[in-house]
Amino acid sequence: MWMVNLRVTSNARRVALVLAVVLILGFLLLPGQLQSVFQGVGGPLGWIISWPLSAVAGVHDRIAGVWGGYVALQGIEDENRQLKRELELLKEQNGQLRESAAATERLATLLEFKRQALPTLIAAQVIGRDTGNWYKTIIVDKGASDGILPDQGVITPAGVVGRIVKTTASTAVVLLVTDPNNAIAGLIQRTRDEGIVEGTTQGQARLKYIPLLSGARPGDRVVTSGLVEGFPRGLAIGTITRIDKEEEALFQSAELTPEVDPNRIEEVLVIQSSLVPAEKERLSMPRPKP
Protein backbone atom coordinates (compact mmCIF):
# COMPACT_ATOMS: atom_id res chain seq x y z
CA MET A 1 0.00 0.00 0.00
CA TRP A 2 2.76 2.38 1.00
CA MET A 3 4.67 1.62 -2.20
CA VAL A 4 1.62 2.40 -4.33
CA ASN A 5 1.03 5.70 -2.53
CA LEU A 6 4.65 6.65 -2.92
CA ARG A 7 4.46 5.98 -6.65
CA VAL A 8 1.36 8.17 -7.02
CA THR A 9 3.04 10.99 -5.13
CA SER A 10 6.15 10.67 -7.20
CA ASN A 11 4.06 10.69 -10.40
CA ALA A 12 2.17 13.82 -9.36
CA ARG A 13 5.44 15.56 -8.62
CA ARG A 14 6.87 14.47 -11.95
CA VAL A 15 3.78 15.67 -13.84
CA ALA A 16 3.90 19.01 -12.00
CA LEU A 17 7.55 19.52 -12.83
CA VAL A 18 7.10 18.56 -16.49
CA LEU A 19 4.14 20.94 -16.79
CA ALA A 20 6.10 23.72 -15.14
CA VAL A 21 9.06 23.18 -17.48
CA VAL A 22 6.74 23.19 -20.53
CA LEU A 23 5.12 26.42 -19.37
CA ILE A 24 8.44 28.10 -18.64
CA LEU A 25 9.83 27.03 -22.03
CA GLY A 26 6.69 28.32 -23.73
CA PHE A 27 6.94 31.59 -21.79
CA LEU A 28 10.57 32.05 -22.84
CA LEU A 29 10.50 30.74 -26.41
CA LEU A 30 6.98 31.48 -27.70
CA PRO A 31 5.62 34.29 -25.54
CA GLY A 32 3.52 35.88 -28.31
CA GLN A 33 1.89 32.66 -29.48
CA LEU A 34 1.25 31.39 -25.95
CA GLN A 35 -0.18 34.79 -24.99
CA SER A 36 -2.67 34.68 -27.87
CA VAL A 37 -3.59 31.06 -27.05
CA PHE A 38 -4.28 32.00 -23.40
CA GLN A 39 -6.21 35.11 -24.44
CA GLY A 40 -8.21 33.22 -27.08
CA VAL A 41 -9.05 30.19 -24.95
CA GLY A 42 -9.80 32.60 -22.12
CA GLY A 43 -12.95 33.75 -23.94
CA PRO A 44 -15.26 31.03 -22.56
CA LEU A 45 -13.61 31.26 -19.13
CA GLY A 46 -14.16 35.02 -19.13
CA TRP A 47 -17.78 34.49 -20.18
CA ILE A 48 -18.36 32.06 -17.31
CA ILE A 49 -16.70 34.38 -14.77
CA SER A 50 -18.68 37.39 -16.03
CA TRP A 51 -21.90 35.82 -14.65
CA PRO A 52 -20.92 35.76 -10.96
CA LEU A 53 -19.09 39.04 -11.51
CA SER A 54 -22.27 40.75 -12.75
CA ALA A 55 -24.31 39.14 -9.96
CA VAL A 56 -21.92 40.27 -7.21
CA ALA A 57 -21.67 43.74 -8.79
CA GLY A 58 -25.49 43.94 -8.89
CA VAL A 59 -25.82 43.02 -5.20
CA HIS A 60 -23.02 45.44 -4.35
CA ASP A 61 -24.72 48.29 -6.28
CA ARG A 62 -28.03 47.57 -4.57
CA ILE A 63 -26.41 47.70 -1.13
CA ALA A 64 -24.55 50.89 -2.09
CA GLY A 65 -27.86 52.35 -3.34
CA VAL A 66 -29.63 51.56 -0.07
CA TRP A 67 -26.72 53.05 1.85
CA GLY A 68 -26.62 56.17 -0.30
CA GLY A 69 -30.39 56.59 -0.33
CA TYR A 70 -31.32 55.99 3.29
CA VAL A 71 -28.31 55.87 5.56
CA ALA A 72 -25.94 58.51 4.27
CA LEU A 73 -28.44 61.39 4.22
CA GLN A 74 -26.57 63.61 6.65
CA GLY A 75 -26.03 67.12 5.35
CA ILE A 76 -28.45 66.63 2.47
CA GLU A 77 -30.30 69.88 3.23
CA ASP A 78 -27.17 72.01 2.89
CA GLU A 79 -26.27 70.17 -0.26
CA ASN A 80 -29.77 70.74 -1.65
CA ARG A 81 -29.56 74.47 -1.00
CA GLN A 82 -26.15 74.64 -2.66
CA LEU A 83 -27.38 72.63 -5.63
CA LYS A 84 -30.33 75.01 -6.11
CA ARG A 85 -27.92 77.95 -6.24
CA GLU A 86 -25.76 76.07 -8.73
CA LEU A 87 -28.85 75.23 -10.79
CA GLU A 88 -29.74 78.92 -11.14
CA LEU A 89 -26.21 79.68 -12.24
CA LEU A 90 -26.18 76.79 -14.68
CA LYS A 91 -29.53 77.82 -16.19
CA GLU A 92 -28.03 81.18 -17.03
CA GLN A 93 -24.92 79.55 -18.46
CA ASN A 94 -27.05 77.08 -20.38
CA GLY A 95 -28.76 79.89 -22.29
CA GLN A 96 -25.42 81.33 -23.32
CA LEU A 97 -24.09 77.90 -24.25
CA ARG A 98 -27.11 77.14 -26.41
CA GLU A 99 -26.27 80.18 -28.49
CA SER A 100 -22.65 79.10 -28.73
CA ALA A 101 -23.67 75.54 -29.57
CA ALA A 102 -25.89 76.71 -32.41
CA ALA A 103 -23.02 78.72 -33.86
CA THR A 104 -20.61 75.82 -33.40
CA GLU A 105 -22.98 73.42 -35.10
CA ARG A 106 -23.29 75.67 -38.11
CA LEU A 107 -19.49 75.93 -38.34
CA ALA A 108 -19.00 72.22 -37.81
CA THR A 109 -21.42 71.41 -40.60
CA LEU A 110 -19.65 73.90 -42.78
CA LEU A 111 -16.29 72.30 -42.16
CA GLU A 112 -17.63 68.76 -42.47
CA PHE A 113 -16.53 67.92 -38.96
CA LYS A 114 -19.96 66.86 -37.85
CA ARG A 115 -19.22 63.20 -38.32
CA GLN A 116 -16.17 63.50 -36.09
CA ALA A 117 -17.99 65.38 -33.35
CA LEU A 118 -20.78 62.83 -33.06
CA PRO A 119 -19.31 59.33 -33.02
CA THR A 120 -21.44 56.36 -32.06
CA LEU A 121 -21.29 55.79 -28.34
CA ILE A 122 -22.02 52.59 -26.42
CA ALA A 123 -23.21 53.09 -22.85
CA ALA A 124 -21.75 50.70 -20.27
CA GLN A 125 -21.91 50.27 -16.54
CA VAL A 126 -18.87 49.91 -14.28
CA ILE A 127 -19.05 46.53 -12.52
CA GLY A 128 -15.60 46.24 -10.98
CA ARG A 129 -12.04 47.45 -10.53
CA ASP A 130 -8.72 45.90 -11.53
CA THR A 131 -8.16 42.49 -9.97
CA GLY A 132 -4.56 43.45 -9.09
CA ASN A 133 -2.71 46.42 -7.67
CA TRP A 134 -0.39 47.21 -10.57
CA TYR A 135 -2.79 48.91 -12.97
CA LYS A 136 -5.62 51.38 -12.54
CA THR A 137 -8.48 49.92 -14.52
CA ILE A 138 -12.23 49.51 -14.35
CA ILE A 139 -14.33 46.62 -15.67
CA VAL A 140 -17.45 47.48 -17.67
CA ASP A 141 -20.45 45.28 -18.49
CA LYS A 142 -20.15 45.48 -22.30
CA GLY A 143 -17.70 43.39 -24.31
CA ALA A 144 -16.74 42.04 -27.70
CA SER A 145 -20.28 40.87 -28.43
CA ASP A 146 -21.46 44.50 -28.11
CA GLY A 147 -18.90 45.69 -30.65
CA ILE A 148 -16.26 46.82 -28.16
CA LEU A 149 -12.65 46.40 -29.27
CA PRO A 150 -9.26 47.11 -27.71
CA ASP A 151 -7.98 50.71 -28.13
CA GLN A 152 -11.44 52.27 -28.24
CA GLY A 153 -11.74 55.43 -26.17
CA VAL A 154 -13.94 55.61 -23.08
CA ILE A 155 -15.52 58.86 -21.86
CA THR A 156 -18.21 60.28 -19.60
CA PRO A 157 -20.06 63.54 -20.31
CA ALA A 158 -17.42 65.22 -18.07
CA GLY A 159 -14.41 64.02 -20.07
CA VAL A 160 -11.98 61.24 -20.92
CA VAL A 161 -11.91 58.14 -18.71
CA GLY A 162 -9.37 55.93 -20.50
CA ARG A 163 -9.10 53.31 -23.21
CA ILE A 164 -10.15 49.70 -23.65
CA VAL A 165 -7.23 47.30 -23.24
CA LYS A 166 -8.89 43.89 -23.05
CA THR A 167 -12.27 42.38 -23.81
CA THR A 168 -14.16 39.18 -23.11
CA ALA A 169 -17.52 38.40 -24.72
CA SER A 170 -19.50 40.40 -22.17
CA THR A 171 -17.00 42.56 -20.30
CA ALA A 172 -14.16 44.94 -21.11
CA VAL A 173 -11.21 46.32 -19.14
CA VAL A 174 -10.60 50.09 -19.34
CA LEU A 175 -7.11 51.43 -18.54
CA LEU A 176 -7.74 54.76 -16.80
CA VAL A 177 -6.22 58.05 -17.88
CA THR A 178 -4.57 58.24 -14.42
CA ASP A 179 -2.57 55.03 -14.96
CA PRO A 180 1.15 55.67 -15.60
CA ASN A 181 1.07 53.10 -18.43
CA ASN A 182 -1.55 55.05 -20.40
CA ALA A 183 -0.72 57.74 -22.94
CA ILE A 184 -3.20 59.97 -24.79
CA ALA A 185 -2.35 62.80 -27.18
CA GLY A 186 -3.49 66.07 -25.57
CA LEU A 187 -3.81 69.69 -26.56
CA ILE A 188 -3.86 72.82 -24.40
CA GLN A 189 -7.11 74.47 -25.45
CA ARG A 190 -5.97 78.08 -25.06
CA THR A 191 -2.45 77.94 -26.52
CA ARG A 192 -3.04 75.01 -28.98
CA ASP A 193 0.21 73.36 -27.85
CA GLU A 194 0.22 69.59 -28.12
CA GLY A 195 1.70 67.01 -25.77
CA ILE A 196 1.23 63.53 -24.34
CA VAL A 197 -0.97 62.96 -21.30
CA GLU A 198 0.29 60.21 -18.98
CA GLY A 199 -1.05 59.09 -15.62
CA THR A 200 1.04 59.42 -12.48
CA THR A 201 1.54 57.12 -9.51
CA GLN A 202 -0.31 59.70 -7.35
CA GLY A 203 -3.53 59.15 -9.31
CA GLN A 204 -3.26 62.40 -11.28
CA ALA A 205 -2.14 63.02 -14.86
CA ARG A 206 0.75 64.87 -16.48
CA LEU A 207 1.01 66.58 -19.87
CA LYS A 208 4.52 65.98 -21.22
CA TYR A 209 6.51 67.42 -24.14
CA ILE A 210 5.00 70.93 -24.06
CA PRO A 211 7.20 73.28 -26.15
CA LEU A 212 9.46 75.52 -24.05
CA LEU A 213 7.99 78.68 -25.58
CA SER A 214 4.42 77.70 -24.72
CA GLY A 215 2.51 80.17 -22.61
CA ALA A 216 0.58 77.47 -20.75
CA ARG A 217 -0.39 78.36 -17.21
CA PRO A 218 -2.34 76.82 -14.31
CA GLY A 219 -6.05 76.78 -15.01
CA ASP A 220 -5.69 75.99 -18.73
CA ARG A 221 -7.86 73.13 -19.94
CA VAL A 222 -6.33 70.17 -21.77
CA VAL A 223 -8.39 68.32 -24.37
CA THR A 224 -7.74 65.38 -26.71
CA SER A 225 -5.88 66.36 -29.84
CA GLY A 226 -7.40 63.63 -32.02
CA LEU A 227 -3.95 62.41 -33.04
CA VAL A 228 -4.38 58.91 -31.61
CA GLU A 229 -6.91 56.29 -32.49
CA GLY A 230 -9.97 56.12 -30.29
CA PHE A 231 -10.56 59.75 -29.35
CA PRO A 232 -11.89 62.56 -31.53
CA ARG A 233 -10.49 66.05 -31.02
CA GLY A 234 -11.76 68.26 -28.21
CA LEU A 235 -12.76 65.90 -25.38
CA ALA A 236 -11.85 67.29 -21.96
CA ILE A 237 -8.98 65.50 -20.20
CA GLY A 238 -8.13 67.81 -17.29
CA THR A 239 -7.06 71.20 -15.99
CA ILE A 240 -3.45 72.27 -15.50
CA THR A 241 -2.59 72.78 -11.84
CA ARG A 242 1.18 73.29 -12.07
CA ILE A 243 3.79 73.89 -14.75
CA ASP A 244 7.18 72.19 -14.35
CA LYS A 245 10.03 73.78 -16.23
CA GLU A 246 13.44 72.19 -15.67
CA GLU A 247 16.72 73.92 -16.54
CA GLU A 248 18.29 72.78 -19.81
CA ALA A 249 15.28 70.59 -20.57
CA LEU A 250 13.98 70.54 -24.13
CA PHE A 251 10.34 70.54 -23.06
CA GLN A 252 8.23 71.55 -20.11
CA SER A 253 5.53 69.46 -18.48
CA ALA A 254 2.36 70.20 -16.57
CA GLU A 255 0.49 68.48 -13.79
CA LEU A 256 -3.21 67.96 -14.50
CA THR A 257 -6.24 67.30 -12.40
CA PRO A 258 -8.39 64.94 -14.49
CA GLU A 259 -11.93 66.10 -15.27
CA VAL A 260 -13.25 62.67 -14.32
CA ASP A 261 -12.71 61.27 -10.82
CA PRO A 262 -11.87 57.62 -11.59
CA ASN A 263 -13.00 56.48 -8.14
CA ARG A 264 -16.55 57.71 -8.64
CA ILE A 265 -17.34 56.55 -12.16
CA GLU A 266 -20.50 54.45 -12.44
CA GLU A 267 -21.43 54.68 -16.12
CA VAL A 268 -19.24 55.31 -19.14
CA LEU A 269 -19.55 55.73 -22.91
CA VAL A 270 -17.34 53.76 -25.28
CA ILE A 271 -16.46 55.47 -28.58
CA GLN A 272 -16.59 53.14 -31.55
CA SER A 273 -13.24 53.63 -33.25
CA SER A 274 -14.40 52.88 -36.77
CA LEU A 275 -16.56 56.00 -36.65
CA VAL A 276 -13.78 58.28 -35.46
CA PRO A 277 -11.89 59.39 -38.56
CA ALA A 278 -8.14 58.97 -38.50
CA GLU A 279 -5.92 62.06 -38.64
CA LYS A 280 -4.98 61.34 -42.27
CA GLU A 281 -8.63 61.10 -43.25
CA ARG A 282 -9.50 64.32 -41.43
CA LEU A 283 -6.64 66.29 -42.93
CA SER A 284 -7.31 65.12 -46.48
CA MET A 285 -9.24 67.24 -48.97
CA PRO A 286 -12.98 67.28 -48.32
CA ARG A 287 -14.92 65.00 -50.64
CA PRO A 288 -17.17 66.81 -53.11
CA LYS A 289 -20.85 66.43 -52.38
CA PRO A 290 -22.81 64.49 -54.99
Added chain:
Amino acid sequence: MKALLYSVVIVGIVPVQSVLLPHLTLWGVKPDFGVVAVCLIGLINGELDGLLVGVAVGWALSLFSAQDVLTGAMLKGGLGLVAGLAGRQMVYLSPLVLVLGLLVVSCLVGLVTPVVLKLSPQQDLWWAIWNVALPQACLDAVIGGAIYWLMWSQFNIEQLMSESRM
Protein backbone atom coordinates in the same frame (compact mmCIF):
# COMPACT_ATOMS: atom_id res chain seq x y z
CA MET B 1 -15.40 17.39 -4.41
CA LYS B 2 -11.90 18.79 -4.84
CA ALA B 3 -12.63 19.74 -8.48
CA LEU B 4 -15.82 21.52 -7.40
CA LEU B 5 -13.94 23.43 -4.71
CA TYR B 6 -11.24 24.46 -7.18
CA SER B 7 -13.88 25.57 -9.75
CA VAL B 8 -15.56 27.73 -7.10
CA VAL B 9 -12.20 29.28 -6.21
CA ILE B 10 -11.31 29.98 -9.85
CA VAL B 11 -14.71 31.43 -10.80
CA GLY B 12 -15.38 33.19 -7.50
CA ILE B 13 -12.03 34.87 -7.06
CA VAL B 14 -12.64 37.49 -9.79
CA PRO B 15 -15.84 38.99 -8.29
CA VAL B 16 -14.27 38.97 -4.83
CA GLN B 17 -11.08 40.61 -6.06
CA SER B 18 -12.67 43.22 -8.34
CA VAL B 19 -15.93 44.11 -6.54
CA LEU B 20 -15.56 43.40 -2.83
CA LEU B 21 -11.87 43.82 -2.04
CA PRO B 22 -11.56 47.44 -3.30
CA HIS B 23 -13.41 48.26 -0.04
CA LEU B 24 -10.72 46.50 2.01
CA THR B 25 -7.57 48.43 1.18
CA LEU B 26 -4.45 49.47 3.05
CA TRP B 27 -2.99 52.72 1.64
CA GLY B 28 -4.99 52.12 -1.52
CA VAL B 29 -3.67 48.57 -1.95
CA LYS B 30 -5.94 45.56 -1.76
CA PRO B 31 -4.95 42.02 -0.77
CA ASP B 32 -4.39 39.42 -3.48
CA PHE B 33 -6.70 36.52 -2.68
CA GLY B 34 -5.13 34.69 -5.62
CA VAL B 35 -1.77 34.51 -3.84
CA VAL B 36 -3.40 33.35 -0.60
CA ALA B 37 -5.59 30.72 -2.27
CA VAL B 38 -2.82 29.30 -4.47
CA CYS B 39 -0.34 29.14 -1.56
CA LEU B 40 -2.83 27.33 0.68
CA ILE B 41 -3.85 24.89 -2.06
CA GLY B 42 -0.21 24.20 -2.91
CA LEU B 43 0.77 23.71 0.72
CA ILE B 44 -2.13 21.44 1.60
CA ASN B 45 -2.75 19.55 -1.62
CA GLY B 46 0.68 19.37 -3.21
CA GLU B 47 2.58 20.85 -6.13
CA LEU B 48 0.45 19.54 -9.02
CA ASP B 49 -2.75 21.01 -7.61
CA GLY B 50 -0.88 24.18 -6.69
CA LEU B 51 0.51 24.54 -10.20
CA LEU B 52 -2.76 23.84 -12.05
CA VAL B 53 -4.98 25.95 -9.80
CA GLY B 54 -2.32 28.67 -9.80
CA VAL B 55 -2.26 28.81 -13.61
CA ALA B 56 -6.07 28.88 -13.76
CA VAL B 57 -6.43 31.53 -11.04
CA GLY B 58 -3.70 33.72 -12.56
CA TRP B 59 -5.27 33.34 -15.98
CA ALA B 60 -8.78 34.22 -14.72
CA LEU B 61 -7.56 37.25 -12.77
CA SER B 62 -5.52 38.51 -15.73
CA LEU B 63 -8.56 38.37 -18.03
CA PHE B 64 -10.09 41.12 -15.87
CA SER B 65 -6.98 43.26 -15.49
CA ALA B 66 -4.61 45.17 -17.78
CA GLN B 67 -1.93 42.64 -16.80
CA ASP B 68 -0.92 40.31 -19.61
CA VAL B 69 -2.54 36.91 -19.37
CA LEU B 70 0.57 34.76 -19.71
CA THR B 71 2.54 36.53 -16.97
CA GLY B 72 -0.35 36.29 -14.55
CA ALA B 73 -0.79 32.57 -15.20
CA MET B 74 2.94 31.87 -14.95
CA LEU B 75 3.45 33.81 -11.71
CA LYS B 76 0.54 32.22 -9.88
CA GLY B 77 1.33 28.77 -11.32
CA GLY B 78 4.94 29.06 -10.19
CA LEU B 79 3.79 30.17 -6.77
CA GLY B 80 1.51 27.12 -6.44
CA LEU B 81 4.33 24.81 -7.50
CA VAL B 82 6.79 26.33 -5.01
CA ALA B 83 4.18 26.23 -2.23
CA GLY B 84 3.54 22.55 -3.00
CA LEU B 85 7.24 21.69 -2.95
CA ALA B 86 7.68 23.62 0.31
CA GLY B 87 4.65 21.94 1.88
CA ARG B 88 6.18 18.55 1.12
CA GLN B 89 9.15 19.36 3.36
CA MET B 90 6.93 20.23 6.34
CA VAL B 91 5.39 17.90 8.87
CA TYR B 92 3.74 20.57 10.99
CA LEU B 93 2.77 24.09 9.96
CA SER B 94 1.50 26.53 12.58
CA PRO B 95 -0.58 29.59 11.61
CA LEU B 96 2.26 31.89 12.72
CA VAL B 97 4.78 30.19 10.43
CA LEU B 98 2.25 30.41 7.59
CA VAL B 99 1.76 34.15 8.21
CA LEU B 100 5.51 34.76 8.07
CA GLY B 101 5.86 32.53 5.01
CA LEU B 102 3.04 34.32 3.20
CA LEU B 103 4.57 37.69 4.07
CA VAL B 104 7.89 36.70 2.53
CA VAL B 105 6.38 34.95 -0.52
CA SER B 106 3.94 37.78 -1.28
CA CYS B 107 6.78 40.31 -0.97
CA LEU B 108 8.90 38.29 -3.41
CA VAL B 109 6.01 38.01 -5.88
CA GLY B 110 5.48 41.78 -5.49
CA LEU B 111 9.13 42.39 -6.37
CA VAL B 112 9.17 40.07 -9.38
CA THR B 113 5.86 41.28 -10.87
CA PRO B 114 6.84 44.85 -11.89
CA VAL B 115 10.04 43.53 -13.47
CA VAL B 116 8.17 40.90 -15.50
CA LEU B 117 5.33 43.28 -16.47
CA LYS B 118 7.72 46.00 -17.70
CA LEU B 119 5.70 48.79 -16.11
CA SER B 120 6.11 52.52 -16.66
CA PRO B 121 9.47 54.02 -15.53
CA GLN B 122 7.52 55.90 -12.85
CA GLN B 123 6.73 52.55 -11.20
CA ASP B 124 10.32 51.65 -10.29
CA LEU B 125 11.37 48.95 -7.83
CA TRP B 126 11.50 51.33 -4.84
CA TRP B 127 7.98 52.56 -5.58
CA ALA B 128 6.82 48.97 -6.03
CA ILE B 129 8.23 47.86 -2.65
CA TRP B 130 6.77 50.69 -0.57
CA ASN B 131 3.52 51.31 -2.40
CA VAL B 132 2.36 47.86 -3.47
CA ALA B 133 4.51 44.88 -2.43
CA LEU B 134 4.76 45.57 1.33
CA PRO B 135 1.14 46.65 2.02
CA GLN B 136 -0.15 43.80 -0.13
CA ALA B 137 2.13 41.27 1.60
CA CYS B 138 0.90 42.43 5.03
CA LEU B 139 -2.73 42.05 3.97
CA ASP B 140 -2.10 38.68 2.30
CA ALA B 141 -0.33 37.38 5.39
CA VAL B 142 -3.10 38.49 7.75
CA ILE B 143 -5.91 37.11 5.56
CA GLY B 144 -4.03 33.88 4.76
CA GLY B 145 -3.22 33.42 8.44
CA ALA B 146 -6.85 33.96 9.43
CA ILE B 147 -8.12 31.45 6.86
CA TYR B 148 -5.49 28.90 7.85
CA TRP B 149 -6.21 29.42 11.56
CA LEU B 150 -9.93 28.78 10.87
CA MET B 151 -9.11 25.63 8.92
CA TRP B 152 -6.59 24.60 11.58
CA SER B 153 -9.14 24.92 14.38
CA GLN B 154 -11.90 23.11 12.44
CA PHE B 155 -10.01 20.36 10.58
CA ASN B 156 -6.97 18.23 11.13
CA ILE B 157 -4.68 19.99 8.66
CA GLU B 158 -1.75 17.62 9.16
CA GLN B 159 -3.98 14.69 8.26
CA LEU B 160 -5.33 16.56 5.21
CA MET B 161 -1.79 17.35 4.09
CA SER B 162 -0.57 13.80 4.47
CA GLU B 163 -3.70 12.35 2.81
CA SER B 164 -3.35 14.62 -0.20
CA ARG B 165 0.24 13.56 -0.66
CA MET B 166 -0.64 9.88 -0.77
